[in-house]
Amino acid sequence: FAKQNGRNQYAFYFDELKRDSKRLLLLEAELRKAIQQKEFSIHYQPKISIEKQEIIGVEALVRWTSDKLGTVSPGEFIPYAEETGLIIPLSEVILEKVCMDIIEWRMKGISDIPVSINIAALHFQQDDFIERINTIVMQYNCSPQQLELELTERTVMKDSESIVKKLIKLKHMGFKISIDDFGTGYSSLSYLNRFPLNYLKIDSSFVKQITALKDKQAIVDCIILMAHRLHIKVVAEGVETKDQVKLLKEMDCDIIQGYYFSKPIPSTELLDFVELWEIHKQERNIL
Ligand code: C2E
Ligand code: MG
Ligand code: MG
Ligand code: MG
Numbered sequence: 001f002a003k004q005n006g007r008n009q010y011a012f013y014f015d016e017l018k019r020d021s022k023r024l025l026l027l028e029a030e031l032r033k034a035i036q037q038k039e040f041s042i043h044y045q046p047k048i049s050i051e052k053q054e055i056i057g058v059e060a061l062v063r064w065t066s067d068k069l070g071t072v073s074p075g076e077f078i079p080y081a082e083e084t085g086l087i088i089p090l091s092e093v094i095l096e097k098v099c100m101d102i103i104e105w106r107m108k109g110i111s112d113i114p115v116s117i118n119i120a121a122l123h124f125q126q127d128d129f130i131e132r133i134n135t136i137v138m139q140y141n142c143s144p145q146q147l148e149l150e151l152t153e154r155t156v157m158k159d160s161e162s163i164v165k166k167l168i169k170l171k172h173m174g175f176k177i178s179i180d181d182f183g184t185g186y187s188s189l190s191y192l193n194r195f196p197l198n199y200l201k202i203d204s205s206f207v208k209q210i211t212a213l214k215d216k217q218a219i220v221d222c223i224i225l226m227a228h229r230l231h232i233k234v235v236a237e238g239v240e241t242k243d244q245v246k247l248l249k250e251m252d253c254d255i256i257q258g259y260y261f262s263k264p265i266p267s268t269e270l271l272d273f274v275e276l277w278e279i280h281k282q283e284r285n286i287l
Helices: 001-038 074-085 087-107 121-125 129-139 161-173 214-229 242-250 267-279
Strands: 040-049 054-066 069-072 115-118 147-152 176-182 199-202 231-235
Touching: 001 054, 001 074, 001 087, 040 087, 040 267, 054 074, 054 087, 054 267, 074 087, 087 115, 087 121, 087 129, 087 267, 115 176, 121 129, 129 161, 161 176, 199 214, 214 231
Parallel strands: 054 115, 115 147, 147 176, 176 199, 199 231
Antiparallel strands: 040 054, 054 069
């Protein structure tokens, strides 16, 4: 009986495995095709300055709906693209799309909105990373001053001389630099004062628990204090409630990003959001 049961179990896993590897094969083929045909769109999530009560920028987040797979989340296809190296051509398509949106906003007379883009480790590590992103930015007549690069701790973990050099060069060109998902990597803090950083983005896993857990609150409080001592501004990610905003304000956090203000939205909706935000400026109190 046990044997029988074991075999069924095995058959079940085998089916799962077959299904997963089928999906993976399809994912790879579809992703290659999508990159060639540039069939991605970009959504933008506003970032709000607590002190100024203004939209101080947006984060660009890639979206993909495939004919065969339907909507695939970046949480699934980005790690896969990193494993296969497809992240490099994919990131260039994303940057092109962002530049095109920036140009469109400019043509519509909207004053330049700073845009942050996520940079994958493998992409950043390419020897010609700087040249290649600069070529795209220049091709579209965009300004590096308007762009911010979000790097994770994992990407800059090594704290090597070559990473420092690369970041300093980017900074001189006008790009702003932030560390994304701060607090989730197992990295040392030694890079914080060696790198030319503009922002630390506190990972949403901390933000989620600050109102319930005193020790999470203590950690966030310390991160903000430390960042400010180093003249780095702090963005809280994944902020969903008014209580979280209140607490973050008390802790002197600079910038809020999360569903509380807006989900990531398409470019056209973003322009409506910006317009409405201006209209309601006088009566607004974000808390
Ligand atoms: P991330 O850069 O840390 O982006 C934040 C993620 O949190 C986004 O998920 C965003 O939609 C989500 N989010 C924002 N506010 C809230 C909130 O209040 N509550 C909750 N529950 N979630 C919130 P998304 O768009 O699914 O992206 C996931 C990750 O995929 C990103 O994490 C980033 O690491 C990667 N990614 C997304 N777009 C790109 C891209 O264009 N290039 C690269 N290299 N990676 C990207
Ligand atoms: Mg990010
Ligand atoms: Mg993040
Ligand atoms: Mg994240």
